[in-house]
Amino acid sequence: xxxxxxxxxxxxxxxxxxxxxxxxxxxxxxxxxxxxxxxxxxxxxxxxxxxxxxxxxxxxxxxxxxxxxxxxxxxxxxxxxxxxxxxxxxxxxxxxxxxxxxxxxxxxxxxx
Amino acid sequence: xxxxxxxxxxxxxxxxxxxxxxxxxxxxxxxxxxxxxxxxxxxxxxxxxxxxxxxxxxxxxxxxxxxxxxxxxxxxxxxxxxxxxxxxxxxxxxxxxxxxxxxxxxxxxxxxxxxxxxxxxxxxxxxxxxxxxxxxxxxxxxxxxxxxxxxxxxxxxxxxxxxxxxxxxxxxxxxxxxxxxxxxxxxxxxxxxxxxxxxxxxxxxxxxxxxxxxxxxxxxxxxxxxxxxxxxxxxxxxxxxxxxxxxxxxxxxxxxxxxxxxxxxxxxxxxxxxxxxxxxxxxxxxxxxxxxxxxxxxxxxxxxxxxxxxxxxxxxxxxxxxxxxxxxxxxxxxxxxxxxxxxxxxxxxxxxxxxxxxxxxxxxxxxxxxxxxxxxxxxxxxxxxxxxxxxxxxxxxxxxxxxxxxxxxxxxxxxxxxxxxxxxxxxxxxxxxxxxxxxxxxxxxxxxxxxxxxxxxxxxxxxxxxxxxxxxxxxxxxxxxxxxxxxxxxxxxxxxxxxxxxx
Amino acid sequence: xxxxxxxxxxxxxxxxxxxxxxxxxxxxxxxxxxxxxxxxxxxxxxxxxxxxxxxxxxxxxxxxxxxxxxxxxxxxxxxxxxxxxxxxxxxxxxxxxxxxxxxxxxxxxxxxxxxxxxxxxxxxxxxxxxxxxxxxxxxxxxxxxxxxx
Numbered sequence: 001x002x003x004x005x006x007x008x009x010x011x012x013x014x015x016x017x018x019x020x021x022x023x024x025x026x027x028x029x030x031x032x033x034x035x036x037x038x039x040x041x042x043x044x045x046x047x048x049x050x051x052x053x054x055x056x057x058x059x060x061x062x063x064x065x066x067x068x069x070x071x072x073x074x075x076x077x078x079x080x081x082x083x084x085x086x087x088x089x090x091x092x093x094x095x096x097x098x099x100x101x102x103x104x105x106x107x108x109x110x111x112x
Numbered sequence: 113x114x115x116x117x118x119x120x121x122x123x124x125x126x127x128x129x130x131x132x133x134x135x136x137x138x139x140x141x142x143x144x145x146x147x148x149x150x151x152x153x154x155x156x157x158x159x160x161x162x163x164x165x166x167x168x169x170x171x172x173x174x175x176x177x178x179x180x181x182x183x184x185x186x187x188x189x190x191x192x193x194x195x196x197x198x199x200x201x202x203x204x205x206x207x208x209x210x211x212x213x214x215x216x217x218x219x220x221x222x223x224x225x226x227x228x229x230x231x232x233x234x235x236x237x238x239x240x241x242x243x244x245x246x247x248x249x250x251x252x253x254x255x256x257x258x259x260x261x262x263x264x265x266x267x268x269x270x271x272x273x274x275x276x277x278x279x280x281x282x283x284x285x286x287x288x289x290x291x292x293x294x295x296x297x298x299x300x301x302x303x304x305x306x307x308x309x310x311x312x313x314x315x316x317x318x319x320x321x322x323x324x325x326x327x328x329x330x331x332x333x334x335x336x337x338x339x340x341x342x343x344x345x346x347x348x349x350x351x352x353x354x355x356x357x358x359x360x361x362x363x364x365x366x367x368x369x370x371x372x373x374x375x376x377x378x379x380x381x382x383x384x385x386x387x388x389x390x391x392x393x394x395x396x397x398x399x400x401x402x403x404x405x406x407x408x409x410x411x412x413x414x415x416x417x418x419x420x421x422x423x424x425x426x427x428x429x430x431x432x433x434x435x436x437x438x439x440x441x442x443x444x445x446x447x448x449x450x451x452x453x454x455x456x457x458x459x460x461x462x463x464x465x466x467x468x469x470x471x472x473x474x475x476x477x478x479x480x481x482x483x484x485x486x487x488x489x490x491x492x493x494x495x496x497x498x499x500x501x502x503x504x505x506x507x508x509x510x511x512x513x514x515x516x517x518x519x520x521x522x523x524x525x526x527x528x529x530x531x532x533x534x535x536x537x538x539x540x541x542x543x544x545x546x547x548x549x550x551x552x553x554x555x556x557x558x559x560x561x562x563x564x565x566x567x568x569x570x571x572x573x574x575x576x577x578x579x580x581x582x583x584x585x586x587x588x589x590x591x592x593x594x595x596x597x598x599x600x601x602x603x604x605x606x607x608x609x610x611x612x613x614x615x
Numbered sequence: 616x617x618x619x620x621x622x623x624x625x626x627x628x629x630x631x632x633x634x635x636x637x638x639x640x641x642x643x644x645x646x647x648x649x650x651x652x653x654x655x656x657x658x659x660x661x662x663x664x665x666x667x668x669x670x671x672x673x674x675x676x677x678x679x680x681x682x683x684x685x686x687x688x689x690x691x692x693x694x695x696x697x698x699x700x701x702x703x704x705x706x707x708x709x710x711x712x713x714x715x716x717x718x719x720x721x722x723x724x725x726x727x728x729x730x731x732x733x734x735x736x737x738x739x740x741x742x743x744x745x746x747x748x749x750x751x752x753x754x755x756x757x758x759x760x761x762x763x764x
Contacts, residue, residue: 011293018286027282034289041293045300055654058724070299073248077292079658079743080255084285086750087262091278093754098271107275110349128701135694138687180707 003044011037024092024102028085035081039074046070115166118159119177119190122200122239125156130232137225146215149228153208156239160200164591167197173594174608176245184245184613185309191245191609194594198445199242199373201591202452203365205576207235210364213460213569214357216562217467221268221355230267234260234361238369245609247295247378248305254291254370258284258337261366265354276349283336283346291333294326308609311382315603323383330378331392338371340430341400344423351422352415352472356463359415363422364456368448372426376433381598381605385436393434398525400427401532408539414462414472414547417539418455421498424532425451431529432513433599437520441596443512449592450505450580454497457573461491464562464570465547474543479552483559486567488548490574495544497577499537505580623676632674639667643744650736652724657739664740665747677755686756689749696741703734 014037017030046067054068092102099107129152133145167175175192178184211231218224237257244250262284266277299305301322302313314323336343347367351359379385379393401424408420429451432444464487465480466472481488497506510533517526561567583592598605623629647660672680684692727733 011289015286018282024278031282031285034286038289038292038296042296042299045296053654056724069305075656075658076248076252080252080259083259084255084262084281087259088278088281088285090750090754091266091274091281094269095271095274095278098274109272110276110353124701124705128698131694131697131701135691135698 004041007037007041007044010040013037022104024095024104024107027104028088028092031088032081032085035077039077039081042070042077043074115170116175116177116192118163118166119175119192119243120179121159122156122243123236125152125159126232126236126239130229130236133225133232134229137229142224145224145228149211149232150208150215152232153204153211153235156235157204157208160197160204163192163197163200167192167194167594168590172608172612173597174605174612176609176612178613184609185304185306188244188246188249189306189609189613190243191307192243193598193605193608194596195373195377195445195598196242198449198591198595199369200239202449203235203238203242203369206361206364206452206456209569209572210357210360210456210460213360213463213566216565217355217357217463220467227264227267230260230264231358231361233257234264234366238365241369242373245307246305247298247307247310247382250374250377251288251291251295254337254374255288257366257370258288261358261362264358265350265362267355267358268353270353272349273353276346276353280346280350283343287333287336287343290329294329294333297322297326297329307377307382308606311384311603311606312610314383324388327379327383327389330375331396334371334375334378335396336371338367338375338426338430339400339423340371340396340426341403341423342396344400344404347423348416348419351419351459352413356415356459356466359419359463360456360459363419363459364452367422367426368429368452372429372433372448376599380602382603384602390434390436393430394522394525397427397429397431397434398528400424401431402427402528405532405535405539409535412474414465414474414543415459417474417543418458418462421536421539422451422455424536425455425498428510428513428529428532431525432516435513435516435520435522437516438596438600439512439519440516441599442592443509443516445595445599446512446583446592447506447509449583450497450509450577453573453576453580454494454504454506457490457494457570457577458498460566460570460573461487461494464566467562467566468559469556474546477547477553477556478550479548480556480559481548482552483556484561486561486570490570491548492544493574493577495540497580499540500533501537503581504577505583506577508581508584623679624674628674632670636667636671639670640664643667643740647736647740648726648733651728651732652726657736658743660736661740661743662747664744665751668744668748669751672751672755681752684745684748686749686752689745689752693742693745693749696738696745700735700738700742703731703738706731 011034014030014033017033018027021027021030046069048064048066051064051066052062054065054071056062095107096102101107129149133148137145167173173193177190179188179190181187214227214231218227221227234257237253237260240253241250241257244253262277262281265280266273298310301319302310302317304310304313332343339347351363354362379389404420404423404427408417408424411417411420425447429444429448432440432447435441462472464484465477468484469477469480471477493504497504500507500510510529514526514529517529582588601608643660643663646655646663647657650656650660668680668684671683
């Protein structure tokens, strides 16, 4: 139970980073922490007592396995996170070229 | 040939088109790319029209396609019922007309190949989200559509577009992470991802705090995708900075499928709607209606004004759906279809004005009616529709929502809806006066009408606006009432899916 | 660390890279092909294959890496592998439904078993690998263009 709570605390730390930091790169890092916390939470959901890795091997009797479905879903989620991070970082580089700063309080041309 | 084999085609055709165009885009001429894209979206429109008749001809009112032959709950299944058919027709109709429009509009931008690749990926995500019957598959398609839209908003790579797209990307990713945590909680509790199976497990197992907690997470996540009022801050920037055809797609169909469709599918069919959820939806809807239309009164940028009105009309849809009565849900879904049509038309008009004149500022333009008659006429029709003037289609759907509010006794919400409608009319009177009526300025003396492809799309959408009210006639009404029945059946969706799989 | 992205790093790094780049590529291919027997599969293997080319670019400079996989080639290969994945999924239509596993299943735990899964792994690894390298190439080229101004 404490493990799940620690995952949610990590999520809140990432959320603090997205909300309160002024540098664009720190906001992207906060988004990365949010994604780590989410994936960790989902994989932890699949744990079973005395389970081992969910891989069949030849000539071995496997009694307990952890749940393999969250692992497949988290793999998909990691790829999605990679796509978003790549897109947002290239946008940050272009924003630096156009505005000359990484400070988000100065990137405010769209108003009202 | 079983009719349910057409269901995967809604995902296969856009996915194939996206990567095919990305591959051959450098080797062939421009006209081939244009023709291929229009043919592809026309094929999708044909199949979605065919699915209406396929659904009516089937014995049960639900068609289920199992991917790979794995029966649910072990495998992913694609489900086609009344609500999916309504959303499919809306999405593919707007996508076809926007694709035809983009053929000439993209002359102003570079790199047509990448534009159409991203456009078809977004379309694949939206179509897949509407037909799927599995909750994590819904999340994956939601992410495909969202990421493509982040890239499409930044397509012109000017400074303002990048800023708007960055804001949209960060807020959209945080919303997706809320949705993912909600799905994680649900999986941990029910140990299944199939929507029908999950509905069955939730109704059988007793749970105390899980469903309200996950409902709040989903309200936050999908509410941001749908741009309800506390979560609307990204929409004015993103929809005004995107190219006009993408604004039409985003405002017309993306916020509807990613936000509203996913939310009501989960709230009505999986959780079972409760009084608390209904009150929350109605309150957020009414708040969106009023706040957005008041903020729109002070806008002078045409596309920003239209974006604020999008938020307001989505508030109408959520108010109608939150009522929960048959009349309310019918009104909400009809307004969803109508808003896709007339808001896309308004954005395409603003794109035509931008293409011809080069500005979006209302104070700069005037008297364009003489030089651009088709644009002016279709803009007039769309403005009358969104303000709710009879006999256009907006009038009927708004009337249904107001009647449903009064029928259930919420006079305050009905008055709010009427007030928002009057303020919408005021806003669009301003647009008409400044953009089209009045004297033509000298610098616009050589302005020409928009090219033929753009005119074709605008006229088609205007025709749907004029004749949209006929959808309430008894011949066509099953199109809407079958969608409303799916939502009213609530958890009965699960029984329908299981029965259709077993045959 | 990198003083100029065109010339690469020092002589020690270049010598060690000549030895390890092939090994990393081979390791990535091993993880892809054994995706149905041991952990890994398409995505993890694809990332390792991409990393071998990034390693080459970091050590030798932009020009050597671009001569191995140019931008056009990366873009074409990416689209082709996505189309290949879709074609493998569509093969299932012959068997009955979309995405069905129609090739022979073979004996479990052998390399040539489990139907279309190894082919899907290869397609995914190509797309992911080339896609990641293309992203890196785009960011490095942007950086280079910025410094020239």
